Structures are given as structure tokens and as C-alpha cells.
Amino acid sequence: xxxxxxxxxxxxxxxxxxxxxxxxxxxxxxxxxxxxxxxxxxxxxxxxxxxxxxxxxxxxxxxxxxxxxxxxxxxxxxxxxxxxxxxxxxxxxxxxxxxxxxxxxxxxxxxxxxxxxxxxxxxxxxxxxxxxxxxxxxxxxxxxxxxxxxxxxxxxxxxxxxxxxxxxxxxxxxxxxxxxxxxxxxxxxxxxxxxxxxxxxxxxxxxxxxxxxxxxxxxxxxxxxxxxxxxxxxxxxxxxxxxxxxxxxxxxxxxxxxxxxxxxxxxxxxxxxxxxxxxxxxxxxxxxxxxxxxxxxxxxxxxxxxxxxxxxxxxxxxxxxxxxxxxxxxxxxxxxxxxxxxxxxxxxxxxxxxxxxxxxxxxxxxxxxxxxxxxxxxxxxxxxxx
Amino acid sequence: xxxxxxxxxxxxxxxxxxxxxxxxxxxxxxxxxxxxxxxxxxxxxxxxxxxxxxxxxxxxxxxxxxxxxxxxxxxxxxxxxxxxxxxxxxxxxxxxxxxxxxxxxxxxxxxxxxxxxxxxxxxxxxxxxxxxxxxxxxxxxxxxxxxxxxxxxxxxxxxxxxxxxxxxxxxxxxxxxxxxxxxxxxxxxxxxxxxxxxxxxxxxxxxxxxxxxxxxxxxxxxxxxxxxxxxxxxxxxxxxxxxxxxxxxxxxxxxxxxxxxxxxxxxxxxxxxxxxxxxxxxxxxxxxxxxxxxxxxxxxxxxxxxxxxxxxxxxxxxxxxxxxxxxxxxxxxxxxxxxxxxxxxxxxxxxxxxxxxxxxxxxxxxxxxxxxxxxxxxxxxxxxxx
Numbered sequence: 001x002x003x004x005x006x007x008x009x010x011x012x013x014x015x016x017x018x019x020x021x022x023x024x025x026x027x028x029x030x031x032x033x034x035x036x037x038x039x040x041x042x043x044x045x046x047x048x049x050x051x052x053x054x055x056x057x058x059x060x061x062x063x064x065x066x067x068x069x070x071x072x073x074x075x076x077x078x079x080x081x082x083x084x085x086x087x088x089x090x091x092x093x094x095x096x097x098x099x100x101x102x103x104x105x106x107x108x109x110x111x112x113x114x115x116x117x118x119x120x121x122x123x124x125x126x127x128x129x130x131x132x133x134x135x136x137x138x139x140x141x142x143x144x145x146x147x148x149x150x151x152x153x154x155x156x157x158x159x160x161x162x163x164x165x166x167x168x169x170x171x172x173x174x175x176x177x178x179x180x181x182x183x184x185x186x187x188x189x190x191x192x193x194x195x196x197x198x199x200x201x202x203x204x205x206x207x208x209x210x211x212x213x214x215x216x217x218x219x220x221x222x223x224x225x226x227x228x229x230x231x232x233x234x235x236x237x238x239x240x241x242x243x244x245x246x247x248x249x250x251x252x253x254x255x256x257x258x259x260x261x262x263x264x265x266x267x268x269x270x271x272x273x274x275x276x277x278x279x280x281x282x283x284x285x286x287x288x289x290x291x292x293x294x295x296x297x298x299x300x301x302x303x304x305x306x307x308x309x310x311x312x313x314x315x316x317x318x319x320x321x322x323x324x325x326x327x328x329x330x331x332x333x334x335x336x337x338x339x340x341x342x343x344x345x346x347x348x349x350x351x352x353x354x355x356x357x358x359x360x361x362x363x364x365x366x367x368x369x370x371x372x373x374x375x376x377x378x379x380x381x382x383x384x385x386x
Numbered sequence: 387x388x389x390x391x392x393x394x395x396x397x398x399x400x401x402x403x404x405x406x407x408x409x410x411x412x413x414x415x416x417x418x419x420x421x422x423x424x425x426x427x428x429x430x431x432x433x434x435x436x437x438x439x440x441x442x443x444x445x446x447x448x449x450x451x452x453x454x455x456x457x458x459x460x461x462x463x464x465x466x467x468x469x470x471x472x473x474x475x476x477x478x479x480x481x482x483x484x485x486x487x488x489x490x491x492x493x494x495x496x497x498x499x500x501x502x503x504x505x506x507x508x509x510x511x512x513x514x515x516x517x518x519x520x521x522x523x524x525x526x527x528x529x530x531x532x533x534x535x536x537x538x539x540x541x542x543x544x545x546x547x548x549x550x551x552x553x554x555x556x557x558x559x560x561x562x563x564x565x566x567x568x569x570x571x572x573x574x575x576x577x578x579x580x581x582x583x584x585x586x587x588x589x590x591x592x593x594x595x596x597x598x599x600x601x602x603x604x605x606x607x608x609x610x611x612x613x614x615x616x617x618x619x620x621x622x623x624x625x626x627x628x629x630x631x632x633x634x635x636x637x638x639x640x641x642x643x644x645x646x647x648x649x650x651x652x653x654x655x656x657x658x659x660x661x662x663x664x665x666x667x668x669x670x671x672x673x674x675x676x677x678x679x680x681x682x683x684x685x686x687x688x689x690x691x692x693x694x695x696x697x698x699x700x701x702x703x704x705x706x707x708x709x710x711x712x713x714x715x716x717x718x719x720x721x722x723x724x725x726x727x728x729x730x731x732x733x734x735x736x737x738x739x740x741x742x743x744x745x746x747x748x749x750x751x752x753x754x755x756x757x758x759x760x761x762x763x764x765x766x767x768x769x770x771x772x
Contacts, residue, residue, distance in 0.1 A: 256641070282638045
């Protein structure tokens with residue numbers, strides 16, 4: 001029996017993870033769940049999966065949940081301490097599915113408890129990749145991917161000598177503005193940015209996919225997850241989102257992992273490892289029906305965020321954390337209708353340019369860089385609270 | 387040092403194998419070479435790679451070669467016994483790259499000597515799959531693929547639990563008549579049939595690719611090489627020949643092996659195993675330049691040979707050997723201008739229909755079925771010698 005803890009159980013990845021766990025109750029159980037404010041859904045999940053521990057954001061929601069559960073075997077905690085408690089609960093696998101930098105401390109706590117962590121929450125590695133890897137090494141804990149691209153790479157690396165690897169190529173759908181002009185992008189509404197052509201995801205990651213920063217973050221994620229030279233990580237636009245990524249070996253042979261765009265497939269792979277769980281009722285991948293798989297080079301003019309991520313990775317230290325922080329503020333401002341779509345990358349660029357890079361090997365240093373970047377970005381986007 | 391013997395060293399696979407060996411003289415050496423009548427090329431190869439043993443078809447050519455070589459350290463033999471001698475020469479790997487059923491006895495001899503055999507010569511497994519596998523098992527020798535599709539499947543199976551396999555999907559370029567009408571195919575010349583759109587190959591396999599019987603043979607080959615249920619082997623037309631085959635797992639995840647259509651890549655993979663040899667100077671696979679990879683269902687109306695192969699595999703016993711024999715005769719007749727292109731499959735169908743199936747577990751039984759099928763096919767195509 002594998003005990004699974006989910007950080008972010010009511011989000012897109014969290015609910016799909018529970019859907020998969022629900023199919024394999026004979027081998028997977030839920031140790032703990034953490035959510036934000038969706039008490040109703042968390043209540044339902046807790047009743048169905050009976051974890052030992054659940055956490056919500058506010059004290060009030062915790063009290064409401066405790067009452068509604070009326071089950072002394074399920075402990076209810078709250079706040080950022082509650083989140084850390086859930087992450088530290090003894091588990092075989094902790095699903096890091098929170099959104100944004102918020103997920104960093106819980107992931108560090110899970111690693112310190114010796115749990116293996118599956119990361120969907122890519123901002124954690126973007127913000128503090130080196131620190132997180134050091135912590136994992138010290139604790140003897142492993143980090144495995146839970147992003148469709150990185151699970152694809154993992155499947156293409158399995159069983160082949162690592163020294164023969166030439167490079168990896170991440171695929172990107174191109175997002176909703178793949179064919180848009182710069183003028184159209186300047187006038188883009190949140191609704192347009194959220195209309196992802198192939199994947200159904202949360203709103204933060206959908207906007208990041210529209211700017212292609214999400215793909216830039218995946219370059220950073222791949223760099224840490226697979227210990228790659230940043231120059232050996234490429235990106236190709238593949239509008240159908242059927243090939244989830246490639247690996248190229250030194251003999252010119254490529255391996256690709258493919259499938260319908262359904263996160264339950266990579267989630268089941270990560271939950272099942274080293275076994276492969278059967279998902280017989282998912283729609284079949286119909287290549288003949290799809291007819292063609294297309295490939296294009298990414299346009300760095302219209303999608304400058306992709307270049308920013310590469311630059312931040314090359315700079316290293318606190319630069320990726322600053323890019324992430326500025327982007328979180330800018331995305332929120334765009335979704336609130338305060339800045340145009342193209343100002344998201346422009347904001348991040350300004351904040352990144354002004355930032356004095358520090359090594360970023362101490363959590364406090366990262367937190368401070370993150371805080372300042374948020375402050376600076378807040379001023380640029382005219383955040384009311386600044 | 388890995389000692390490699392090549393059966394069919396002057397053919398397309400043979401020369402490319404030597405090209406790859408020439409790049410890795412520090413780890414690969416040539417133990418023996420067998421060719422047919424291209425004495426000039428074999429002389430050159432023997433001088434360059436200095437095998438202990440070489441064989442040609444005729445006694446006269448053997449004498450000429452012996453004189454031209456003037457090297458007592460290289461023994462020259464001839465005829466079918468010479469071929470068996472070469473196959474039996476102690477080697478780490480025997481490349482089975484002869485054309486047609488002719489390759490069966492040498493492959494059996496190589497296996498009996500305990501050598502691992504890499505099979506490009508797919509007619510061997512088509513004719514006597516079960517017998518060849520029994521022989522390999524008895525001798526404790528292994529059979530590995532040397533066909534781009536099957537090397538692709540092997541790479542997609544490596545590192546993944548076998549019980550999780552759902553099926554394999556072989557890709558086919560569709561050949562030169564992919565878009566031809568049945569009328570155009572009826573009038574097709576040998577020159578048109580030999581003009582393969584993506585791969586440069588010998589003439590027999592090029593015609594088999596034009597009828598799609600080659601893909602049918604690959605289904606049979608895959609059945610034996612990977613111990614698959616014939617119903618778990620599918621075919622999809624992929625005109626660009628970039629994806630060399632797919633494997634589908636039970637979670638809906640597919641793996642594909644890809645690369646430019648260059649046989650040196652699968653040859654290097656097979657020669658290098660378990661290492662992956664570097665081929666840095668091959669042209670890069672440029673997916674963006676190619677732009678799209680297309681997929682179509684095979685048309686069994688225009689390409690009945692594909693259905694015939696499946697039927698022969700389902701029937702089992704001597705049926706695939708009979709199909710292969712009839713096809714060899716019909717292809718030769720087509721290349722000689724004696725029958726139209728569409729009569730190739732029609733001839734095989736008639737011979738297959740009339741054949742009384744035997745178990746096919748004894749070499750004599752297979753030889754007899756083969757002989758009779760050739761005779762019958764010869765009568766149908768109006769062979770002068772019959």
C-alpha cells in the first residue's frame with residue numbers, strides 16, 4: 001500500500017490525482033490532504049478517502065470542516081503551519097500541486113520528512129531548484145516529475161544509458177496566441193488567455209502557457225530534475241499536444257512519449273512507479289483521426305517570456321526566483337484586468353533587469369529576493385496595496 | 387572487442403554495417419564476410435577489414451578472390467557450404483543480411499554455433515519463425531532485430547515493464563504507390579516500384595515495400611522477435627518515415643522511436659548494444675523543417691498483400707513460408723517484366739489458397755512447402771524454367 005499526501009487536493013492536479021487513486025484503492029491510500037478555501041470539495045474528498053490529516057487556509061474554515069466531518073480519526077489543521085504539518089505527515093509520496101512559490105516550504109518540509117515528492121508545482125524548482133535538490137539529497141528523498149513534459153522525458157530516459165543522451169526537446173502547444181499578432185496579444189482579454197487549446201488547467205498555469213513562460217519554467221524544471229546543461233534543453237511548438245516531449249541520443253535516435261492530453265496518464269505513471277497502472281477506459285489516441293502532428297519554432301519576438309526564463313537560468317542564483325515572483329504579481333494583475341497581456345513579460349523583464357543577483361542557496365535569501373521582486377512588480381502594475 | 391560476421395556484406399545492409407564498423411575499429415572487428423558475386427567489392431572489404439574467412443557464390447569467383455587477395459591469413463570458401471562455414475565462424479554477432487529464404491540455413495548455423503544473430507533478412511523469421519526461435523533457445527543464442535521498425539520497438543520496450551504493454555504499431559511509409567490508383571498500380575513499371583520515397587534499399591525489399599507485403603512480413607517478424615499476439619500488432623501509414631514505430635502501454639502512454647531514415651542508426655544501435663555508439667556527423671533530424679508528420683490507415687483494397695501476411699500468420703504452420711516463396715518468385719517475375727505489379731499479390735494469394743498447411747516445425751517440411759510454392763508460383767507467372 002502506497003500512502004499519498006496531496007498538497008493542493010482541490011485544484012486541477014489534486015482532483016485528478018484523487019480520481020486516479022480512487023481507481024486503485026487496493027494499492028493507493030491517502031495519508032493527508034491540504035487545500036485552500038474550497039471546504040466543500042475537501043469535505044467530500046476527506047469523507048471518501050479518509051486521510052489522517054487535512055488542512056485548509058483559514059481557522060474558520062478549519063472549524064467548519066471539523067464540525068461537518070464529525071470524525072475524530074481525521075485531524076483538521078489550518079494556515080501555513082497546517083500546510084507544513086500535512087506535508088510532514090509520514091507518506092510514501094507527496095504530490096506537490098500547490099500554485100506558485102507558496103509551495104516551496106511545504107515541499108522542503110516533505111523532503112525533510114524523507115517522503116518522495118512528485119512536483120506539479122513547477123514554481124518550486126524555478127524559485128529554489130538548487131536548494132530543493134540539496135535538501136532532497138541531504139534527506140535521502142527523491143523528487144520525481146508530475147508535469148506531462150517531464151514525465152515524458154523520464155519515460156524516454158528509462159532503460160537507456162544516460163551518458164548517451166544528447167539533449168531533450170520539450171514540446172509546447174503554443175497556447176491560445178500561437179497564431180495571434182502582437183497587436184492581438186496586446187488587446188487580449190483574460191478570457192482569451194485562459195482558453196488553452198489542448199489542456200484544461202488552472203488559471204495561473206493557463207496564463208503562463210499563453211505567454212510561454214510556462215515552457216521557460218519547464219526548461220528550468222528539467223535542468224534540475226534531470227541534471228541537464230541548460231543548452232541541452234530545447235523547445236519546439238507542437239500544436240496538437242500529442243507528443244509530450246522528446247529525448248535525443250548521441251546516435252541520432254530520438255524517443256518520444258505520446259498520448260492524448262489528459263493529466264491522468266502522467267499522474268497514474270507517477271503514482272504507480274515502478275509499475276504502470278492500467279487506464280483502460282480513457283479515450284484511445286487515434287493518430288489516423290488526428291492525421292498530422294505539426295512542429296514549429298517558438299517565436300521569441302511574440303513570446304519574450306521564453307527568452308527571459310532562459311536568461312534567468314543562465315544567470316542563476318536568485319534570478320529565476322525573481323522572474324517567478326514578478327510573473328506571479330503580473331499574472332494576477334492581468335487576470336484582474338489591470339494590465340494588458342503583453343505587460344506580463346515586460347513587467348518581469350524590468351524587475352529581472354533591476355535585480356542584483358545573489359547565490360540563492362539560503363531560503364532566507366530566496367524569500368527576500370522574492371519579496372522585493374513582488375514589491376517592485378506590484379509598483380509597476382499599480383497594485384492597490386503598494 | 388566485438389567480432390562481427392556479415393552474411394550479405396556487399397548488399398545495402400552489409401555495406402552500411404561495414405561503414406559503421408569502420409567508425410569504431412577500437413571496439414568492433416570483422417570475423418567473416420559472405421557475399422554473392424560482387425567479388426570486386428568483397429575484395430575491397432576483405433582488404434580493409436581483414437576477416438579470417440570470406441565466401442562467395444561460385445568456385446570461379448572464389449579462385450579469383452583468393453588470387454587477388456594473395457593473403458594466406460584470409461581463407462576463401464564458396465557455395466552454400468561456404469556460406470554455412472562463414473555463418474558458423476566464431477563471432478559475437480552475426481548480421482543476417484541476405485535476401486529471401488536463402489538466409490534461413492546460414493542463420494540456423496550461426497545460432498547453432500552460439501552466436502547472437504541480428505536479423506535484417508526478415509524472410510528468415512517469416513519462413514520459419516517458430517523453428518528459428520526454438521533453435522536459438524536450444525543453443526542459448528539470442529536473436530535481435532536489425533530492421534528499423536523492430537529496433538525502434540526494442541528501444542521503446544527497454545526499461546518498461548513488459549506486462550504493461552498493450553500493443554505495438556509499426557509505421558509504413560506507404561511506398562511509391564501510396565497515392566496511386568489501382569489502375570496506375572496495374573500499369574506500374576519496375577522502375578516506379580523501386581523508387582522508394584524515403585528509404586534507399588535493395589530491389590527485393592523495395593518491391594515488397596511497394597506492395598506493403600514488407601510491412602506484413604514485419605508483423606510476422608515482430609510476432610516472433612517480441613513474442614506478441616498477432617492481434618496486438620498494428621500498422622499505420624506515416625509517409626515521412628521519421629517515426630520508425632510505436633509501443634502503446636496499458637495506461638494510454640505511447641513511446642515512439644524516431645530519426646532520419648538512415649539505416650546506419652539502427653545498425654549502430656544493434657552493433658553497439660548495450661552501449662549507444664555516437665554518430666555525430668549524421669544530418670540532424672529537423673522536425674521544424676519537416677513541419678508535419680502524417681498518419682493514415684493502410685488501404686487493404688489497394689494493398690492486399692498486407693492482409694495476406696496477416697492471414698498467413700493467423701493460419702500459421704507453413705503458410706507464411708508459402709507466402710514468402712510465392713512472393714519471391716512473383717517479385718522476380720515482375721522485375722523481369724513478365725507480370726504486372728498487381729499480379730504479385732494475386733499470385734501469392736492463389737498459391738496460399740491452394741496450399742495444404744503443415745505444422746512447419748521441421749526444416750524439411752518448410753523446405754518442401756517452399757519448393758512446392760515456388761513451383762506453383764512459377765507456373766502462374768509463366769517462368770521459363772518451369
